[in-house]
Amino acid sequence: EDKVVQSPLSLVVHEGDTVTLNCSYEVTNFRSLLWYKQEKKAPTFLFMLTSSGIEKKSGRLSSILDKKELFSILNITATQTGDSAVYLCAVEAETSGSRLTFGEGTQLTVNP
Amino acid sequence: NAGVMQNPRHLVRRRGQEARLRCSPMKGHSHVYWYRQLPEEGLKFMVYLQKENIIDESGMPKERFSAEFPKEGPSILRIQQVVRGDSAAYFCASSPPRFAGDPHEQFFGPGTRLTVL
Numbered sequence: 669e670d671k672v673v674q675s676p677l678s679l680v681v682h683e684g685d686t687v688t689l690n691c692s693y694e695v696t697n698f699r700s701l702l703w704y705k706q707e708k709k710a711p712t713f714l715f716m717l718t719s720s721g722i723e724k725k726s727g728r729l730s731s732i733l734d735k736k737e738l739f740s741i742l743n744i745t746a747t748q749t750g751d752s753a754v755y756l757c758a759v760e761a762e763t764s765g766s767r768l769t770f771g772e773g774t775q776l777t778v779n780p
Numbered sequence: 781n782a783g784v785m786q787n788p789r790h791l792v793r794r795r796g797q798e799a800r801l802r803c804s805p806m807k808g809h810s811h812v813y814w815y816r817q818l819p820e821e822g823l824k825f826m827v828y829l830q831k832e833n834i835i836d837e838s839g840m841p842k843e844r845f846s847a848e849f850p851k852e853g854p855s856i857l858r859i860q861q862v863v864r865g866d867s868a869a870y871f872c873a874s875s876p877p878r879f880a881g882d883p884h885e886q887f888f889g890p891g892t893r894l895t896v897l
Binding site: 760771 | 783811813815822824825828835836838871873875878883884885886887889890891
């Protein structure tokens with residue numbers, strides 16, 4: 669059974685701090701890893717990673733995948749209160765059709 | 781280009797009633813996925829559909845739950861004889877047509893929050 673574990677489960681920081689969120693996974697025949705941001709409603713797509721070592725970047729957010737060690741990290745630099753949300757990691761496996769297996773998420777709170 | 785649309789956003793039902801949740805995928809998307817998020821839990825896959833076909837329903841409870849994606853109109857997730865344990869947020873996601881083996885991001889709708897009294 670595919671498994672995704674995120675850490676930490678919750679994190680409280682001050683504005684301006686840099687945070688690193690972790691996602692480790694166990695899947696058979698990995699296809700992709702996705703990061704989403706969820707603020708009380710629809711998960712919003714952030715990144716999709718398929719290859720090891722290639723950093724994806726969007727503004728203050730960046731993510732990288734290590735397929736050998738089976739993990740990914742999501743970095744947020746110069747955090748703002750608007751970054752407060754649950755960050756979800758999900759994996760897609762070739763043997764699981766197209767369904768995503770999600771971790772429990774990391775609840776990030778950025779205080780002013 | 782409108783995103784994934786779901787309605788209703790909030791639905792209250794009494795035990796034993798039926799709940800119908802609707803999802804219209806993004807324009808150009810032909811793949812629909814339903815996920816359930818129980819309170820304090822992560823998103824769990826339920827079913828994957830293409831037009832007129834159920835591709836994978838391995839996450840769907842065997843009884844009372846059904847899903848369809850007709851040729852015309854939205855995808856429907858139907859829950860018969862609801863119980864309190866069905867109270868959750870139900871999210872729909874869609875993705876564009878894909879070749880076998882190609883990864884594709886899924887885009888999520890705002891969800892329907894079902895409360896069973």
